[in-house]
Structure formats: C-alpha cells, structure tokens
Amino acid sequence: MTKPDLTDLTAQIVAFRDARDWAQFHNPKDLALSLSLEVGEVLEHMQWTNGDALTTRLTERREAVGEELADVLYYTLLLAHDLGVDLETAFAAKMARNAEKYPVEKARGSSKKYTEL
Amino acid sequence: MTKPDLTDLTAQIVAFRDARDWAQFHNPKDLALSLSLEVGEVLEHMQWTNGDALTTRLTERREAVGEELADVLYYTLLLAHDLGVDLETAFAAKMARNAEKYPVEKARGSSKKYTEL
Amino acid sequence: MTKPDLTDLTAQIVAFRDARDWAQFHNPKDLALSLSLEVGEVLEHMQWTNGDALTTRLTERREAVGEELADVLYYTLLLAHDLGVDLETAFAAKMARNAEKYPVEKARGSSKKYTEL
Amino acid sequence: MTKPDLTDLTAQIVAFRDARDWAQFHNPKDLALSLSLEVGEVLEHMQWTNGDALTTRLTERREAVGEELADVLYYTLLLAHDLGVDLETAFAAKMARNAEKYPVEKARGSSKKYTEL
Numbered sequence: 124m125t126k127p128d129l130t131d132l133t134a135q136i137v138a139f140r141d142a143r144d145w146a147q148f149h150n151p152k153d154l155a156l157s158l159s160l161e162v163g164e165v166l167e168h169m170q171w172t173n174g175d176a177l178t179t180r181l182t183e184r185r186e187a188v189g190e191e192l193a194d195v196l197y198y199t200l201l202l203a204h205d206l207g208v209d210l211e212t213a214f215a216a217k218m219a220r221n222a223e224k225y226p227v228e229k230a231r232g233s234s235k236k237y238t239e240l
Numbered sequence: 241m242t243k244p245d246l247t248d249l250t251a252q253i254v255a256f257r258d259a260r261d262w263a264q265f266h267n268p269k270d271l272a273l274s275l276s277l278e279v280g281e282v283l284e285h286m287q288w289t290n291g292d293a294l295t296t297r298l299t300e301r302r303e304a305v306g307e308e309l310a311d312v313l314y315y316t317l318l319l320a321h322d323l324g325v326d327l328e329t330a331f332a333a334k335m336a337r338n339a340e341k342y343p344v345e346k347a348r349g350s351s352k353k354y355t356e357l
Numbered sequence: 358m359t360k361p362d363l364t365d366l367t368a369q370i371v372a373f374r375d376a377r378d379w380a381q382f383h384n385p386k387d388l389a390l391s392l393s394l395e396v397g398e399v400l401e402h403m404q405w406t407n408g409d410a411l412t413t414r415l416t417e418r419r420e421a422v423g424e425e426l427a428d429v430l431y432y433t434l435l436l437a438h439d440l441g442v443d444l445e446t447a448f449a450a451k452m453a454r455n456a457e458k459y460p461v462e463k464a465r466g467s468s469k470k471y472t473e474l
Numbered sequence: 475m476t477k478p479d480l481t482d483l484t485a486q487i488v489a490f491r492d493a494r495d496w497a498q499f500h501n502p503k504d505l506a507l508s509l510s511l512e513v514g515e516v517l518e519h520m521q522w523t524n525g526d527a528l529t530t531r532l533t534e535r536r537e538a539v540g541e542e543l544a545d546v547l548y549y550t551l552l553l554a555h556d557l558g559v560d561l562e563t564a565f566a567a568k569m570a571r572n573a574e575k576y577p578v579e580k581a582r583g584s585s586k587k588y589t590e591l
Contacts, residue, residue, distance in 0.1 A: 128243035144349045152286045159279045163397035169269045189330035213306035232261045280514035362477035378583045386520045396510045423564035447540035466495045
C-alpha cells in the first residue's frame with residue numbers, strides 16, 4: 124500500500140477542519156503562533172537536561188515527544204495550505220539550494236556557515 | 241510518478257547530512273532550537289500587519305514564506321528521525337485522537353476547547 | 358521609599374538561586390530556552406482571539422498574564438547577569454540608537470522600518 | 475544619583491512611542507510576537523555551540539547579546555504597560571511564591587520541580 128505524501132496528509136487536515144467549519148477561526152498569524160507554541164512543547168521536554176541524561180529522558184518520553192512533533196507537522200501543513208504554498212516543491216527547492224551552498228567536498232566535517240566555507 | 245512520503249523526505253535529509261558528516265554536530269536540543277528559530281522566520285513575515293494587509297503581504301512573499309516553511313519541515317523530520325519517532329504513525333494517532341476529542345456534531349462551528357464542549 | 362532598580366531585582370534573583378545552590382544547573386542555553394518558553398506562556402493567553410475579544414480576555418486574565426511577564430523578566434535579568442551584561446547600560450544605549458534611527462520628524466505616524474524612512 | 479526603576483524605564487519607552495504616535499500600530503499580540511522574535515535573536519547566538527565553546531563565543535559577543543536582551547526588556551516593559559500589569563508588583567509576588575514553593579532546606583542542591591520535592 125502506498126504511504127501518504129504531503130498532499131494526502133494536508134487533505135486529511137483540511138477535511139477535518141472543514142467538517143467542523145473551523146476555517147472561520149483560522150488566520151495565518153494565529154496558525155503560525157500555534158506552530159510556535161507546539162515547538163515550545165517539544166522544547167519543554169528538553170529543559171534543564173543535556174548529554175546522556177537528555178538522551179535517556181527523550182527515549183523514555185518518545186511517544187509524548189512524537190505527539191508534539193505531530194502537532195508541529197499539523198500546523199506546518201495547514202499553514203502552507205492556507206498560504207497557497209506547495210510545500211513539496213518548496214522542500215525540493217530548498218534541498219537543491221542547500222546542496223549548492225554546501226558542496227560535499229567543502230562542507231564535509233565542518234560546522235561553518237556556507238558564507239565562511 | 242509517486243510523490244515522496246515522509247520516509248522519503250527524511251531519507252533525503254539524512255543522506256544530505258551523512259554525505260557531509262554532520263551528525264557529529266547535531267543533538268536534539270540544538271535541532272529543536274533550530275526548529276524554533278525557523279518558525280520565528282515564518283512569524284517575522286507577519287509582524288505588525290493584520291487582516292487584508294497581511295493577506296496581501298503573504299501573497300507577495302509566498303515564495304519566501306514557503307522557504308521558511310520548508311526549513312520548518314526539514315528540522316521537524318530530522319528531529320523525529322534522530323529521536324526514533326515514526327512521524328507518520330504519530331500523525332495518524334493524533335488525527336484519530338482529535339476526531340475523538342472533537343466529534344463533528346459537537347464541535348461544528350465552535351471554537352471551544354474540547355474540555356468545554 | 359526608593360523602588361528597586363534592575364540591579365536590585367537581579368540581586369534578589371541571584372540570592373534566591375545561591376541560597377538553593379542552583380547555579381550548577383544553569384547554563385546560558387537552558388536559561389535562554391526557559392526565557393523562550395515563558396514568552397510562549399504569555400502568547401498562549403492570546404491564541405485564537407483578536408481585537409476587542411482579545412482585549413476583554415487579557416483584562417480578565419491580567420493577573421495570570423502578569424505572572425508570565427514576571428517570569429520573562431526573571432529569566433531576562435538572570436541571563437544578563439550570567440553573561441556579564443549590564444542591562445541598564447545596554448538598555449540606555451538601545452534607546453539612544455532608536456532615537457537616532459527614528460527621528461521624531463521622520464518617524465511620526467509611520468510604521469516604516471528605519472531603513473525605509 | 476538614583477538609578478531608574480521599572481516605572482522609569484517604562485516611562486522612557488512610552489514617551490518614545492508617543493512622540494512618534496506609534497500606539498496606533500501596537501496591539502498585544504504583535505507586541506508579544508515581537509518579544510518572542512527578540513528572544514529568538516538571543517538564542518541565535520547560541521546555536522550549534524555548547525560548553526566552553528559557547529562560553530567563549532558569548533563572551534566575545536557580549537555587546538551584541540546585550541543589545542538583544544535590551545530588546546527583550548523593552549518589549550516586556552511595553553507589553554506589561556499596555557496590559558495594565560504592574561510588573562514590579564507581579565515580580566515581587568512571583569519571588570514570594572517561588573520562596574514558598576522551593577524552601578531552602580528542601581530545594582538546596584536539587585533540580586527537582588516543586589511538585590516532586
């Protein structure tokens with residue numbers, strides 16, 4: 124069975140919203156704000172812990188963190204939809220740009236920004 | 241031609257990273273921080289503008305905002321990968337939970353939180 | 358009676374921390390992360406509401422929002438302290454720079470960025 | 475000479491704004507959003523660096539980071555003003571609550587949340 128692509132996932136979100144007549148409450152700023160707050164919920168799981176202790180904690184909380192990441196994906200797809208952004212195309216363009224900015228032979232093993240390579 | 245699903249997009253990101261030997265610089269907290277900063281770049285496009293003026297601005301800047309949303313997707317997928325989260329499953333579980341929390345007949349046309357429905 | 362200045366407020370925070378021997382848990386990134394999460398708690402009070410409805414809600418929740426803003430101030434002062442930043446001087450410098458960037462005669466009634474004035 | 479307290483600093487910000495007739499552009503959500511973006515600019519200085527390397531970098535960039543923290547303070551004070559929050563009182567209340575939640579004898583040397591002490 125084929126797995127859902129970004130268009131399929133977005134269609135699920137929009138169908139869910141339209142069945143509830145919620146588009147009237149949505150505007151780009153509040154959607155982006157919700158996206159930001161969901162990222163905050165991911166970050167909360169990482170507060171005051173680092174290194175191995177953080178790895179252990181995130182393993183224990185994998186399901187909870189996964190829920191927050193699903194929320195992040197949800198608002199990313201919905202916001203892209205409402206702004207008329209084709210996210211799959213934007214993503215492919217971004218990957219192509221990154222490959223140009225960071226050629227393997229120059230960027231390998233370096234944490235420098237492309238402007239400093 | 242089939243379109244890429246979340247696993248395919250994630251594989252692209254990880255291949256890009258591994259070709260550059262960058263995993264050594266990545267840890268969950270810095271990845272989540274980058275995710276947060278990319279959401280900030282989306283929000284910057286919305287600052288001090290609202291209503292129709294915001295809609296106009298976001299239409300004019302669709303490509304630029306799309307790039308930022310692609311960055312958000314990039315870090316969401318990479319973070320999920322590094323934490324061992326199956327984002328497609330987490331997303332499906334989230335949609336199922338939302339459908340339970342917000343049944344159409346109760347939630348239709350209402351902006352109330354599920355705890356108040 | 359004189360009211361506390363930034364130095365006094367910072368001294369209160371540092372005394373509170375040192376009495377509990379908590380400096381060992383603090384590092385700049387986690388402090389800045391906490392600052393970010395507290396700003397998120399301010400923003401949560403504003404989600405999905407705008408205009409007069411937002412004004413009404415924020416008036417009703419003034420005390421709760423004030424608590425979150427106090428948390429924001431707390432981490433701002435503590436982070437400045439730990440980084441050796443003299444926030445009073447930095448603030449005065451910023452106000453002077455803003456006055457140069459936005460001269461009254463040019464900026465009055467305009468929402469343009471200084472680079473466009 | 476006495477140093478400025480929170481009320482003095484807030485009065486400077488409001489006088490600056492009123493001289494430029496900028497209150498018409500301000501609303502709580504955009505102010506809180508600006509606050510969030512300024513915190514992002516603090517966090518940007520900390521991206522992909524940790525431990526001693528982070529300490530070194532933040533020392534080198536102390537002035538730039540101080541400017542961002544001054545921006546954070548600016549929006550915190552302005553938002554508190556516009557919402558009718560007495561930030562000095564809110565801060566004192568918060569410190570008193572924290573002292574109750576984290577008594578020295580219980581909290582000393584522990585990173586536990588007060589609900590677990």
